[in-house]
Amino acid sequence: MLLHLSSSSSSTSLPSSTVLDPLFLYIDEHQNEFVQRLREWVAVKSDSNDHTLWGEIHKILNMTANRIQEMGGQVEFADIGTQKLSNGESVALPPVLLAQFERDPNKPTLCIYGHVDVQPAKKEDGWSTDPYSLTEINGNLYGRGATDNKGPVLAWLHALETYKASKQEVPVNLKFVIEGMEEVGSDGLDELTRQRNESFFSDVDYIVISDNVWVSKRPALTYGTRGSSYFFVEVEGPKLDLHSGVFGGSVHEPMTDVITLLGSLLDHTGKILVPGIYESVAPLTEEERKLYKDIHFDMEEMKNNIGVKSFLQDNKEEILMSRWRYPSLSIHGIEGAFSDPGSKTVIPRRVIGKFSLRQVPNMDPAVVERQVKEHLQEVFAKQKSPNNLKVMATVGAKPWVANLNNPEYIAGRKAVKVVFGVEPELIREGSTIPIANNFQEVTGKRVMMLPIGGHDDGEHSQNEKISRYNFIQGTKLFVAFFYELSKLQKDQ
Amino acid sequence: MLLHLSSSSSSTSLPSSTVLDPLFLYIDEHQNEFVQRLREWVAVKSDSNDHTLWGEIHKILNMTANRIQEMGGQVEFADIGTQKLSNGESVALPPVLLAQFERDPNKPTLCIYGHVDVQPAKKEDGWSTDPYSLTEINGNLYGRGATDNKGPVLAWLHALETYKASKQEVPVNLKFVIEGMEEVGSDGLDELTRQRNESFFSDVDYIVISDNVWVSKRPALTYGTRGSSYFFVEVEGPKLDLHSGVFGGSVHEPMTDVITLLGSLLDHTGKILVPGIYESVAPLTEEERKLYKDIHFDMEEMKNNIGVKSFLQDNKEEILMSRWRYPSLSIHGIEGAFSDPGSKTVIPRRVIGKFSLRQVPNMDPAVVERQVKEHLQEVFAKQKSPNNLKVMATVGAKPWVANLNNPEYIAGRKAVKVVFGVEPELIREGSTIPIANNFQEVTGKRVMMLPIGGHDDGEHSQNEKISRYNFIQGTKLFVAFFYELSKLQKDQ
Numbered sequence: 016m017l018l019h020l021s022s023s024s025s026s027t028s029l030p031s032s033t034v035l036d037p038l039f040l041y042i043d044e045h046q047n048e049f050v051q052r053l054r055e056w057v058a059v060k061s062d063s064n065d066h067t068l069w070g071e072i073h074k075i076l077n078m079t080a081n082r083i084q085e086m087g088g089q090v091e092f093a094d095i096g097t098q099k100l101s102n103g104e105s106v107a108l109p110p111v112l113l114a115q116f117e118r119d120p121n122k123p124t125l126c127i128y129g130h131v132d133v134q135p136a137k138k139e140d141g142w143s144t145d146p147y148s149l150t151e152i153n154g155n156l157y158g159r160g161a162t163d164n165k166g167p168v169l170a171w172l173h174a175l176e177t178y179k180a181s182k183q184e185v186p187v188n189l190k191f192v193i194e195g196m197e198e199v200g201s202d203g204l205d206e207l208t209r210q211r212n213e214s215f216f217s218d219v220d221y222i223v224i225s226d227n228v229w230v231s232k233r234p235a236l237t238y239g240t241r242g243s244s245y246f247f248v249e250v251e252g253p254k255l256d257l258h259s260g261v262f263g264g265s266v267h268e269p270m271t272d273v274i275t276l277l278g279s280l281l282d283h284t285g286k287i288l289v290p291g292i293y294e295s296v297a298p299l300t301e302e303e304r305k306l307y308k309d310i311h312f313d314m315e316e317m318k319n320n321i322g323v324k325s326f327l328q329d330n331k332e333e334i335l336m337s338r339w340r341y342p343s344l345s346i347h348g349i350e351g352a353f354s355d356p357g358s359k360t361v362i363p364r365r366v367i368g369k370f371s372l373r374q375v376p377n378m379d380p381a382v383v384e385r386q387v388k389e390h391l392q393e394v395f396a397k398q399k400s401p402n403n404l405k406v407m408a409t410v411g412a413k414p415w416v417a418n419l420n421n422p423e424y425i426a427g428r429k430a431v432k433v434v435f436g437v438e439p440e441l442i443r444e445g446s447t448i449p450i451a452n453n454f455q456e457v458t459g460k461r462v463m464m465l466p467i468g469g470h471d472d473g474e475h476s477q478n479e480k481i482s483r484y485n486f487i488q489g490t491k492l493f494v495a496f497f498y499e500l501s502k503l504q505k506d507q
Numbered sequence: 508m509l510l511h512l513s514s515s516s517s518s519t520s521l522p523s524s525t526v527l528d529p530l531f532l533y534i535d536e537h538q539n540e541f542v543q544r545l546r547e548w549v550a551v552k553s554d555s556n557d558h559t560l561w562g563e564i565h566k567i568l569n570m571t572a573n574r575i576q577e578m579g580g581q582v583e584f585a586d587i588g589t590q591k592l593s594n595g596e597s598v599a600l601p602p603v604l605l606a607q608f609e610r611d612p613n614k615p616t617l618c619i620y621g622h623v624d625v626q627p628a629k630k631e632d633g634w635s636t637d638p639y640s641l642t643e644i645n646g647n648l649y650g651r652g653a654t655d656n657k658g659p660v661l662a663w664l665h666a667l668e669t670y671k672a673s674k675q676e677v678p679v680n681l682k683f684v685i686e687g688m689e690e691v692g693s694d695g696l697d698e699l700t701r702q703r704n705e706s707f708f709s710d711v712d713y714i715v716i717s718d719n720v721w722v723s724k725r726p727a728l729t730y731g732t733r734g735s736s737y738f739f740v741e742v743e744g745p746k747l748d749l750h751s752g753v754f755g756g757s758v759h760e761p762m763t764d765v766i767t768l769l770g771s772l773l774d775h776t777g778k779i780l781v782p783g784i785y786e787s788v789a790p791l792t793e794e795e796r797k798l799y800k801d802i803h804f805d806m807e808e809m810k811n812n813i814g815v816k817s818f819l820q821d822n823k824e825e826i827l828m829s830r831w832r833y834p835s836l837s838i839h840g841i842e843g844a845f846s847d848p849g850s851k852t853v854i855p856r857r858v859i860g861k862f863s864l865r866q867v868p869n870m871d872p873a874v875v876e877r878q879v880k881e882h883l884q885e886v887f888a889k890q891k892s893p894n895n896l897k898v899m900a901t902v903g904a905k906p907w908v909a910n911l912n913n914p915e916y917i918a919g920r921k922a923v924k925v926v927f928g929v930e931p932e933l934i935r936e937g938s939t940i941p942i943a944n945n946f947q948e949v950t951g952k953r954v955m956m957l958p959i960g961g962h963d964d965g966e967h968s969q970n971e972k973i974s975r976y977n978f979i980q981g982t983k984l985f986v987a988f989f990y991e992l993s994k995l996q997k998d999q
Contacts, residue, residue, distance in 0.1 A: 241752060245850040254814025260733060260938025263865050264777055264835025265818050265826050271773060274838055278770030281763060283890040285756055322746025322856075324893035326757050334757045343756025345854055346766055348845030353861060355842065358737040358901065360863050362837055364814075369845060371852050373755050398775040401816035409850065446752025 046487045054149040056165045057158035063132035063199045072109040072195035075131040083114045090114045095203025109195035124188040126219040129168035130197035133160035141477040155480040162472035162481040167225040174493035186501030208457045216458045221423045228468035231311035234431045237464035239443035242374035242414035249367045252402040257362040267400045273368045279394045285327045287344045289390040297376045307332040310440045339443035346370045380410040412449035423463040430495035538979045546641040548657045549650035555624035555691045564601040564687035567623040575606045582606045587695025601687035616680040618711040621660035622689035625652035633969040647972040654964035654973040659717040666985035678993030700949045708950045713915045720960035723803035726923045729956035731935035734866040734906035741859045744894040749854040759892045765860045771886045777819040779836045781882040789868045799824040802932045831935035838862045872902040904941035915955040922987035
């Protein structure tokens with residue numbers, strides 16, 4: 016991982032300010048138009064969770080396509096098949112929008128991924144404003160999709176518009192992959208990527224994703240995400256639920272087994288007790304350790320935000336590492352047991368404990384699955400229970416990590432410096448964003464995550480927002496990123 | 508506990524067959540009328556869970572009262588106050604029916620408790636027949652309330668009718684306490700018992716309850732029930748649910764704490780690990796141990812019925828003792844955790860583990876509560892968790908045990924012998940029947956449980972039934988019980 020970034024770029028081209036200053040001026044002067052366009056986009060209720068609203072997804076995809084076509088791009092609505100609804104009916108999935116512009120072989124080709132569907136939102140869920148009516152309060156633009164992910168998608172389009180309107184040559188070849196099913200698991204996208212790997216993706220140099228947020232008030236580049244496996248530990252006993260008064264004390268209760276199994280997974284420090292689980296975790300290098308020093312993470316502020324008295328670790332670096340670069344295990348609940356308010360005295364016949372294990376490089380989900388299953392089977396054997404144990408796992412996604420020495424990260428760092436005047440924080444995501452790893456695995460292309468959303472944007476929550484500052488400076492960041500990426504190529 | 512029952516009753520009165528045979532004949536000859544009356548009672552949808560059906564409870568209470576009045580009894584509908592519904596509305600509870608007959612100071616006074624409300628039942632829950640239309644198939648009378656508890660209440664009334672119709676003097680003074688809210692917790696009954704302790708209950712010698720079932724195909728007398736306390740272990744952490752990807756590994760998760768707490772309660776043999784919990788359990792005497800030998804409990808049949816491969820104990824005596832005379836602990840579930848199907852990756856902010864502890868003589872619920880709380884607090888302290896622990900307990904009921912030497916049990920054993928030709932099984936209930944202990948605690952009177960329902964009657968289940976055999980022989984049992992109780996008194 017590179018840490019020393021040459022600060023003098025010995026370019027033969029014009030000084031960056033000559034190129035970028037007029038572009039930035041254009042953005043500042045047109046910011047109200049950009050916000051207005053975001054307002055129009057937010058007004059489209061493209062909630063992918065509700066298939067009766069998929070018409071709205073078609074609408075926003077068309078709006079996106081029109082904008083791209085107006086700027087000279089070619090668009091294709093790629094069919095990704097159908098989905099079976101719970102009533103048995105099959106419905107066509109909203110297509111994925113693939114777009115490209117005339118290609119200059121001397122420029123690097125950047126493929127931008129984004130999505131225009133949103134999470135559900137209703138005023139009565141606790142929104143202070145109408146979620147589908149973008150509302151500016153104290154410099155923040157509140158509305159569903161403002162930061163996730165309509166704002167960033169628009170910022171990319173506005174960055175392109177800025178070059179075009181300013182009669183400046185766009186310094187990179189651009190492609191777009193814009194989908195409408197991200198919030199429900201990106202149905203069909205992986206398959207489409209595979210299908211188009213030899214065509215659409217073949218001349219792509221970089222794939223960039225702007226679908227996450229910073230970790231503090233400072234801009235950030237994201238170079239890693241954790242993977243995830245979800246485990247179901249099912250213990251089945253009697254053929255019917257039993258009365259705990261009548262049978263309590265005489266039968267092996269499935270709940271006792273499941274509680275023991277779940278209780279064997281981790282200790283009070285959060286350490287995972289599954290033998291071998293830490294074996295393939297990438298060792299922490301001195302270089303990587305230093306990365307964590309520079310991150311502005313306010314432990315006290317975070318404690319207040321989430322309302323905890325302490326973390327499992329007692330300093331910033333260890334907290335961040337435990338979230339980003341070490342595996343973790345969380346127990347989520349038990350299906351089949353009594354979960355309502357009140358005091359039912361049932362012995363449930365069949366219960367399913369549920370937990371997930373976040374994985375990091377270089378853990379292999381298949382090995383993890385085997386280790387967890389063996390561990391649980393061993394613990395269960397000691398229970399001498401006549402009940403049946405079944406352990407099932409689903410792999411959500413593999414962990415992903417990028418090399419910070421890659422040109423896209425160097426360009427990103429330079430662009431951040433130009434726009435914000437500071438070095439970006441180099442961060443990871445503790446959560447799982449399958450798209451980054453999926454693109455990288457299928458296409459073999461370099462993938463980067465370049466967020467412009469603020470750390471307090473509240474994706475998926477009530478009162479989602481993007482600040483006007485982040486939306487407009489983010490547009491500048493993308494403009495500068497195009498420039499730095501192409502300059503880097505020329506400099507090489 | 509007495510085990511040697513004098514088999515020769517040196518009575519100066521008539522031989523029992525002289526008295527009882529004509530009565531038994533009357534019962535046999537009128538059995539179809541008795542079944543028809545049960546059919547009329549079952550047709551009344553007196554489901555106390557549904558307050559819109561409380562009119563039906565009034566109806567069946569009136570039917571009961573009319574029957575008693577026809578036989579010369581005096582009835583009173585005792586007001587037991589109101590209940591607040593979830594919508595805030597207050598509704599008057601169905602009254603408790605108190606009834607008595609002219610009193611002869613030379614006869615023992617027996618107070619019969621029963622209830623005429625039922626559990627909910629719908630054909631579509633899986634009933635083979637209409638639950639409110641008594642249907643006879645292969646000698647079984649299927650219908651909601653057939654065994655719990657309309658059948659037994661009617662059997663008492665029919666026993667009285669038998670004496671009256673046969674122009675024989677009823678050998679005991681009878682009182683009745685018939686309620687309509689048993690299935691929802693006998694609201695107000697305890698308070699009413701307290702209020703009438705110096706009046707209605709003052710001249711009562713024995714209280715008899717016929718609201719449980721046998722444990723095998725053989726008749727039984729029940730001399731004990733377990734008590735129960737319900738525990739809520741609440742752990743509260745962050746002020747909002749957290750994303751396990753973002754925060755997993757850095758925060759003390761309430762679920763980890765609760766799983767550890769629940770996991771500390773019992774070992775894989777079912778032994779409760781709370782220190783001191785077994786200290787006050789009444790020691791097992793050799794005499795008591797012998798009681799278990801005579802009980803017809805078919806381990807293999809029970810295994811098949813409930814679908815388990817084995818019990819925690821490997822012989823009949825120990826299985827029954829673990830269900831009846833030793834405490835047990837069952838973990839029922841967790842409120843606040845993820846309990847639906849699927850794979851949500853939430854870190855719940857607040858979870859409540861729920862378990863109950865069945866208590867036996869001479870455990871004191873207050874001591875048990877203290878022991879459990881101290882144990883959980885100690886385990887939690889070792890977790891070094893910054894989360895908040897709250898342990899709450901509700902005492903359902905105290906355990907109850909009767910002395911088998913008491914006259915009512917001796918009379919019961921004789922009556923069983925007369926009607927069924929065998930010694931009754933002397934059994935307990937593992938489950939908690941608060942009514943027995945409550946009556947005993949408040950009134951100080953001798954309480955007895957005298958079941959006539961079969962072990963496979965399926966109280967609270969689909970296809971609840973009582974067999975015609977049990978219903979009719981049960982009526983004879985009650986007739987004989989009146990006789991034996993009075994004879995015992997005369998003999999003394």
